[in-house]
Amino acid sequence: MLKDVKHKHLQPAYDEMFKASTLPLWEIYDNLITEVPTPAGDPFIWRYATLRPLLVDAGSQISAAEAERRVLALRNPGLDRPGVAQTLFAGLQMVLPGEVAPAHRHTQGAIRFVLESTGGYTAVQGERCQMRRGDFITTPSWCWHDHKNDGDGPLIWLDGLDIPLVGFFGARFGEQNESDQQPIFREDDNSISRWGSGLKPLMGEHVHPYSPVYSYPYERVAEALNAMQTNDEPDPHHGWKMVYSNPMTGGHVLPTIAAFAQKLPASFQTRTWRTTESCVFAVVEGRGKATIGDQVFSFEENDVMVSPNWTDIQFETETEAVLFSFSDRAPQELLGLFREELD
Numbered sequence: 643m644l645k646d647v648k649h650k651h652l653q654p655a656y657d658e659m660f661k662a663s664t665l666p667l668w669e670i671y672d673n674l675i676t677e678v679p680t681p682a683g684d685p686f687i688w689r690y691a692t693l694r695p696l697l698v699d700a701g702s703q704i705s706a707a708e709a710e711r712r713v714l715a716l717r718n719p720g721l722d723r724p725g726v727a728q729t730l731f732a733g734l735q736m737v738l739p740g741e742v743a744p745a746h747r748h749t750q751g752a753i754r755f756v757l758e759s760t761g762g763y764t765a766v767q768g769e770r771c772q773m774r775r776g777d778f779i780t781t782p783s784w785c786w787h788d789h790k791n792d793g794d795g796p797l798i799w800l801d802g803l804d805i806p807l808v809g810f811f812g813a814r815f816g817e818q819n820e821s822d823q824q825p826i827f828r829e830d831d832n833s834i835s836r837w838g839s840g841l842k843p844l845m846g847e848h849v850h851p852y853s854p855v856y857s858y859p860y861e862r863v864a865e866a867l868n869a870m871q872t873n874d875e876p877d878p879h880h881g882w883k884m885v886y887s888n889p890m891t892g893g894h895v896l897p898t899i900a901a902f903a904q905k906l907p908a909s910f911q912t913r914t915w916r917t918t919e920s921c922v923f924a925v926v927e928g929r930g931k932a933t934i935g936d937q938v939f940s941f942e943e944n945d946v947m948v949s950p951n952w953t954d955i956q957f958e959t960e961t962e963a964v965l966f967s968f969s970d971r972a973p974q975e976l977l978g979l980f981r982e983e984l985d
């Protein structure tokens with residue numbers, strides 16, 4: 643039932659419309675089509691120092707196999723459903739030495755960014771992708787994936803998924819593999835050697851809407867950022883920033899998720915910008931302060947922050963800093979929705 647309507651004398655007519663399962667658009671138009679985008683959810687920071695002990699405690703009480711996925715889902719306090727932002731899910735996942743998070747696949751696409759590792763891998767579609775600190779791994783929609791820790795300490799990473807977005811389409815589903823670990827039929831990290839070296843196979847097309855490279859090791863990313871740093875002045879808004887890209891198209895890694903790596907000089911104050919994307923940041927190296935909307939967060943290694951859509955964001959570093967981030971920029975670009983404003 644419509645309340646607080648603009649045209650009060652029409653209320654009886656509105657009640658009849660409502661009974662007939664309709665609404666007068668002229669009463670709701672201003673909520674549907676605003677002059678500027680409406681941010682959803684709050685700016686927020688999850689500190690690793692707070693989350694790690696919770697995860698370790700969960701690890702002593704539930705196994706990875708029993709949990710299926712032992713994940714602390716990041717709950718944006720400004721949203722009334724699971725999710726780090728309007729379109730994105732994020733969580734910290736932990737697999738203990740010897741454990742396997744069993745093989746499954748689902749329509750939801752995922753990315754992983756490794757925060758702590760002494761050894762382990764995610765197997766994606768028959769290929770093991772090593773998980774060392776800073777490595778970035780994708781598990782695109784409907785690709786089999788299982789995680790194994792073969793080190794001697796906890797393996798902890800940041801998960802990013804398009805769960806809310808896929809849910810909006812009503813297209814969330816998945817299935818278990820018949821074995822905990824899927825069969826391996828490619829050598830380890832084969833996809834990066836095959837497609838990630840400035841070459842692509844002459845014969846055979848990669849027909850999927852995602853990058854055929856599942857693994858972007860930090861070693862290579864650090865090298866690329868250093869190369870930028872050596873030659874270019876830092877961008878006033880972004881420092882030295884790169885996009886993880888699909889070598890077949892130059893586009894984003896997943897159709898639903900874009901990912902970025904950036905380096906900021908020490909004692910650097912970026913200018914403020916805002917975009918229509920919701921963005922999640924993980925601190926890879928360094929310390930500083932992020933101002934997101936009207937909140938100021940001091941950050942250090944492995945902290946995770948969210949910058950909701952159309953919210954001002956600005957960084958001020960103490961030390962040199964490296965940030966990983968992922969966002970819904972990929973689908974927004976595909977749909978022609980992406981906008982940004984740089985101060």
Ligand code: GTQ
Pocket residue numbers: 711713732733735748752787801802803
């Ligand atoms: O590792 O497959 O954070 O299926 C949420 C759902 C991770 C995973 C999550 C998942 C996974």
